[in-house]
Amino acid sequence: xxxxxxxxxxGLFGLLIFTLHFLTSDQAHRTYRLILDDYYQIVxxxxxxxxxxxxxxxxxxxxxxxxxxxxxxVSLLGLLLMPVLAxxxxxxxxxxxxxxxxxxxxxxxATVFALLAFYVASASFRGFxxxxxxxxxLLLSALLTLLSRSDLGGFMxxxxxxxxxxxxxxxxxxxxxxxxxxxxxxxxxxSLRVILGIERTWLGGGK
Amino acid sequence: MLLSNFVxxxxxxxxxxxxxxxxxxxxxxxxxxxxxxxxxxxxxRRKFKMREIAGLRAVEDAIGRATEMARPILFTxxxxxxxxxxxxxxxxNILSHIAxxxxxxxxxxxxxxxxxxxxxxxxxxxxxxxxxAGHPDRFQSDNIRYVSSSQFGYAAAVDGLICRYEPSSIFxxxxxxxxxxxxxxxxxSVGAIQIAGTDSTIQLSFFIVACDYTLIGEExxxxxxxxxxxxxxxxxxxxxxxxxxxxxxLLIAATLWATFDPDSSWxxx
Numbered sequence: 105x106x107x108x109x110x111x112x113x114x115g116l117f118g119l120l121i122f123t124l125h126f127l128t129s130d131q132a133h134r135t136y137r138l139i140l141d142d143y144y145q146i147v148x149x150x151x152x153x154x155x156x157x158x159x160x161x162x163x164x165x166x167x168x169x170x171x172x173x174x175x176x177x178v179s180l181l182g183l184l185l186m187p188v189l190a191x192x193x194x195x196x197x198x199x200x201x202x203x204x205x206x207x208x209x210x211x212x213x214a215t216v217f218a219l220l221a222f223y224v225a226s227a228s229f230r231g232f233x234x235x236x237x238x239x240x241x242l243l244l245s246a247l248l249t250l251l252s253r254s255d256l257g258g259f260m261x262x263x264x265x266x267x268x269x270x271x272x273x274x275x276x277x278x279x280x281x282x283x284x285x286x287x288x289x290x291x292x293x294x295s296l297r298v299i300l301g302i303e304r305t306w307l308g309g310g311k
Numbered sequence: 312m313l314l315s316n317f318v319x320x321x322x323x324x325x326x327x328x329x330x331x332x333x334x335x336x337x338x339x340x341x342x343x344x345x346x347x348x349x350x351x352x353x354x355x356r357r358k359f360k361m362r363e364i365a366g367l368r369a370v371e372d373a374i375g376r377a378t379e380m381a382r383p384i385l386f387t388x389x390x391x392x393x394x395x396x397x398x399x400x401x402x403x404n405i406l407s408h409i410a411x412x413x414x415x416x417x418x419x420x421x422x423x424x425x426x427x428x429x430x431x432x433x434x435x436x437x438x439x440x441x442x443x444a445g446h447p448d449r450f451q452s453d454n455i456r457y458v459s460s461s462q463f464g465y466a467a468a469v470d471g472l473i474c475r476y477e478p479s480s481i482f483x484x485x486x487x488x489x490x491x492x493x494x495x496x497x498x499x500s501v502g503a504i505q506i507a508g509t510d511s512t513i514q515l516s517f518f519i520v521a522c523d524y525t526l527i528g529e530e531x532x533x534x535x536x537x538x539x540x541x542x543x544x545x546x547x548x549x550x551x552x553x554x555x556x557x558x559x560x561l562l563i564a565a566t567l568w569a570t571f572d573p574d575s576s577w578x579x580x
Contacts, residue, residue, distance in 0.1 A: 126336055128329045144395070148428055155427025155457030162453050172475065209461070216463035216470075220489065223496040223521075230499075231520030280512045283528040285558060287510045289342075289551040290532025291397035296346050298400055302543045303535060305404040306394075306432060 111301045118299035159183065245271055342554050349550040350543055359545040366506050366524035367537050370405075373480035373504050374412045383419035384409065385478040387469055387494070388485030389509065390462045394428045397532065398510045402484040403436050404535035409482065410440035414449055422455040423472055425465040430457045466490035470497045483507040483522065484531065487514045495521035508534075 117139065124136040160183070163176040189201040196202070234240040252260060252268030297303035377384045386406055392399045406422070413420045420437065424430050434455045441450040458468035470493065473481065481498040483491070483505065491507075491514040498505045499521055507518035508526030518525045526534065529551060536544035568575055 122339075126329055126332050127327055129327050132327075140395075144393075151427035151431050153427075155430055158427075158430065158453070159457055162456050165453070175471070209464075212467075213461065213463040216467045216493065217489065219493055223492045227492060227496055227517065227521045283512050283515070285555065286528030286551075287512075287532075289554055290401070290529035291510070292339075292342055293346055293547045293551055294397040294401055294532045294535075296343065297350075297535075297544065297547055298397075300347075300350075302350060302547065303400070303404070305407045305436060305535065306400055307435070 107304065107307050110307055111304070115299050115301060118295070156183070245276070341557075342550075345553050345557075346547055346550040349546045349553065353546055353549070357546075359542065359549050361533065361537050361545060361548065364526070364530050364533070364537055366508065366526045366530065367534055369504070369506055369524045370409065370538070371412070373482075373506060374409065374416060374418060376504060377413075377479035378416040378418045380479045382479035383421050383476050384413060384480045384482070385421045385423075385469075385473060385476070385498075385503075386482040386484070387423050388429060388433075389483065389487035390425045390465050390490050391488040391511065392429075392486030393426055394432055396486055396510075398486045399429060401532045401534060402508075403432065405482070405484055405531075405538065406433060407436050407440050408534075408538040410437040411444045414441040414444035414446045417446070417449055419451075420454060421472060421476060421478065423458045423465075423469050424456070425458065425460050425462075427457050430455060462488065462490060466493045469494055473497045473501055473503070477501045478503050481505045483518065484509070484526070486510060487518075492517040492521060498522075 121136065121139060124132045124139075127133075160180065163180050166176045167173055167180070186201065186204065189199070189204060193199045193201065228246070232239075232243045232246055234243050248264065248268045248271060252265040254260060294303065298306065374384060386409060388399055388402045394400075410420055422430075422433050422437065424433065434452055437455055438447070438450050438452070441447050459465045469490075473494070474497065478498075478501070481494075481503045483494055483498075484507065487494075487509045488511065491509070491511075495505060495507065495518060505522040506524045506526070507522040508531040509515060509518065510531070515525065515527060519527075529548075533548045533551075535541070536548045568577075
């Protein structure tokens with residue numbers, strides 16, 4: 105019973121969404137959006153509460169144990185501060201909420217994103233080594249693409265860029281499309297397995 | 312009377328059915344019929360065997376390594392997906408198998424996620440896996456945790472976990488975006504064996520360079536059948552091969568047709 109009901113709901117909604125996709129009426133489109141957007145938002149809101157409670161519990165336990173105490177306290181303060189600022193002074197143009205968002209959260213996110221530049225360099229250094237024929241082809245393609253995106257007078261634009269574009273739009277795109285077909289078919293069969301109840305792992309598995 | 316009813320029905324169908332989606336409907340129905348046929352008819356009659364997938368074969372080694380080194384395993388589904396995505400469901404299937412094995416070996420499993428719905432489902436999946444392994448007492452719900460819904464907040468939190476816990480094995484399986492390389496390189500810096508897989512072809516290239524094993528394309532979706540050996544799931548994976556052959560024939564036919572009759576357009580849908 106504990107598994108049958110969610111399985112039945114999942115199957116029914118799967119079939120309903122599939123059917124609604126092919127209908128033209130406004131009512132069908134509204135129902136489609138209602139299920140995909142509104143219902144999911146309701147589920148998400150309740151689950152977010154569970155997530156936040158879990159977040160507070162994990163961090164409070166760590167603070168008690170004295171493990172990474174400063175980081176945990178900053179996390180908890182951040183979690184409490186933002187809703188207090190939003191509820192107290194709103195989220196408009198001059199609000200403290202927006203000031204904290206623009207001057208604390210956005211720079212921190214940009215900092216983590218900027219790390220990517222260093223990680224691309226270290227991964228390229230490790231990965232692009234001519235150890236075998238496929239690795240050499242990868243190395244040459246990467247060099248070609250890098251060169252085509254740099255500007256050294258008109259030489260790159262005239263000779264290198266067309267070759268790099270050919271590599272991107274032909275062999276590279278062919279391989280990408282083959283992978284995409286596989287992913288599409290994999291998604292289709294996985295969805296069907298879930299809708300038909302063959303795949304029950306998302307319910308914890310078992311019969 | 313009958314004729315007028317038929318005309319009326321035909322007119323009403325024309326008004327509510329989106330005819331531009333007809334090729335999609337036909338293609339989907341053909342695929343669904345093939346999947347149903349192989350899953351329900353052939354599953355009991357034939358033995359299906361899947362080729363060796365290096366990334367999935369390495370799962371046992373990765374768990375064994377973590378147990379020997381007395382270090383945890385970290386599994387994360389990426390920032391890009393929610394529970395509605397087939398990739399997330401596919402990653403749950405692998406999580407279930409890994410959790411069952413870690414429960415047997417008493418190896419801690421850490422699962423940080425950006426989505427509270429995924430967290431709730433993952434807690435259920437892992438708890439059931441621990442129960443199936445006969446060790447429900449070893450399950451710690453706090454190890455399956457929500458960290459942040461912000462992309463780089465999530466990346467920073469998972470990076471922090473990797474640096475503090477130094478997991479011996481890291482599984483990056485799910486939908487990843489720009490955080491993929493940040494996580495994979497941090498994992499590499501602590502010497503973890505890394506198994507990755509995603510449905511984003513852009514992020515796949517980062518994983519191939521930075522991780523030890525990468526599940527490419529449908530390998531991620533086939534993992535459930537490969538790891539569990541379930542006949543019905545293996546049969547549904549077999550149906551993918553049949554559809555792929557059909558697509559290949561269609562592509563060849565369309566290419567030849569377009570070559571000899573460039574003005575034709577039946578294959579453009």
